[in-house]
Amino acid sequence: MKIIRLLSSFCLITVMLTSAGALAASESSDPSIAKTYDGTYLVKLNSVTTPPNDVIEKLGGKLKKISESGDIVMAELSGSSLYELKNSPDVQYIEPNYEVKTEVEAEKIESVTETIPYGIQNIHAIEAQQEGYTGKGVKIAVLDSGYSQHSDVKVKSGYSFITNSENYDDDFGHGTHVAGIIAASMNGEGVVGVAPMADIYAIKVLDQGGRGSYFTLIEGIDWAIKHKMDIINISFGGENPSQILEEKIQEAYDAGILIIAAAGNDGYMGDDTILYPARYSTAIAVGAIDSSNKRAFFSAKGPDLDLVAPGVKVLSTLPSNQYGMKSGTSMAAPHVTGVAALILDKNKKLSPGEVADILESTAEPLGVVPEYGHGIVQAKEAVDQTAWK
Known part of the structure; x- marks a missing residue:
């Protein structure tokens, strides 16, 4: 255990950079080469007493957005403004705002009997x-x-950090599929989810091309903290570490929220390919296996892998009241999220660490830890081991 630490198709997660490497506020730099660092950055402020706009714009930057917590901002910075800003006493550190992108295609099925x-x-x-x-x-x-209206899965509410509105319609299809794996209804049609009575909140942090950034992810986590969620499901990730993102994951964990994240789909690229935030100690990293419980060739590997779950040709809901199969650790993670919901249904007082312990101790071992973690998550066994509330 860490401390708890993408349709017949392959969901590929990639990461693009919007600017150069991370810079600590105390780091010095030659201003003559600063122009190479033009781009969009995350800025962690020392306090919220000085208006973020004053901090950023007085040094030539352009403030784009402020997080719910108020101490993290997204800003466009020129090389010269970056050089000045990172030495400001108002700034803890500055990092690139990395972009995450999911690339998927689907095998659609018009309708299915339950x-x-x-x-x-x-x-x-x-x-x-x-x-x-x-x-x-x-x-x-x-x-x-996001999520698109579907007769087989109900969503309580949500929000879009792409449009900054309550229109969280899924114009890409990934979020609707994930939601169905977790909580498709037992209604005599379509498919059945792991936890069909769970309350799903669709937080749109990826656009119609499946793109988002570390900042939109942070905004989504802030929303979950503010609205007192029990679990956060993150079926995507990035290749680059971020102290700002890690601290936000820790903040959610400390608020009593269990974070479950896809390990990533670059398992064929090396032996330690788990993405962020799944790699962080306060998130559960989930890899993918097929219907025979064999590791999917694409499933990320590494010592930080916690669990595996079905992630190859997974049938679930799609926009326009359709169904389809998708493959990827994106599909594996919501299986674990659903089981965590079943555990909390039995005992809502459990901490994230206690839920993770149950998930991992009741998993069925399948192979070596870097490829299978503790094994495949087991719902009945996990519930049976959960003490009454």
Whole structure:
């Protein structure tokens, strides 16, 4: 355990940089080469007493957005303004605002008679539901591309940090699929989710091209903290570490929120390919396996892998009331999120660390830790090991 530490298709997660490497506020730099650092940055302020606009613009930068917490801003900085700003007493540190992007395609199915997808069966979710645990009342923030109205999965509410509005319509299709894996209804049609009675909140942090940034991810986490979510599902990630993002993940964890994140789909690229934020100690990193419980060739590997779950040709909901299969650790993570919701349904008083301990101690081992973590998550076993509230 860490301390708890993308349709028949392959969901590929890539990361693009919007600017150069991270710069600490105390770091010095030659202003003659500062022009090479023009770009969009995350700025962590020392306090919120000085208006962020004053801090950024008095040194030639352009303030783009302020986080809910008020101490993190996104700003466009020229090389010269970056050089001045990073030495300001108002600034803790500055980092590039890395961009995350999901690339997916889908095999669509117009309609299906109610089907129990193989992933739901392989993790023994139906048995847990038959014991009366359905995720009822558990609040889950799905940070993704939004949600489109679907008869088979209900969403309580949400918000878009792409348009800064309550229109969180899924114009990419990824978020709707993830939501269905977690909580598709038992209604006689379509598919069944892991925790069909869980409360889903669609937080749109990816645009119509499946693109977002570390800042939109941070905004989504802030929303979840403010609205007292129980679980955050993050089915994407980035290759670059970020102290600002890590601190925000820690803040959510300290607020009692369990963070579950896709490990990434670059497992064929090396032996330590887990993405951020899944790699952080206060997030659960989830890899993907197929219907035979074999590791998917693309599933990220490394010592920080915590669990695996079905992530190959996973059937779930799509926009326009359709269904389709997707593959990727994006699909594996919501299986674990659903099981966590079943645990919290039985005992809402458990801390994120306690839920993670149950998930990991009841997982079925499948192989070596860098490829399978503690093994495949097991819903019935996890619920059975959970003490009554």
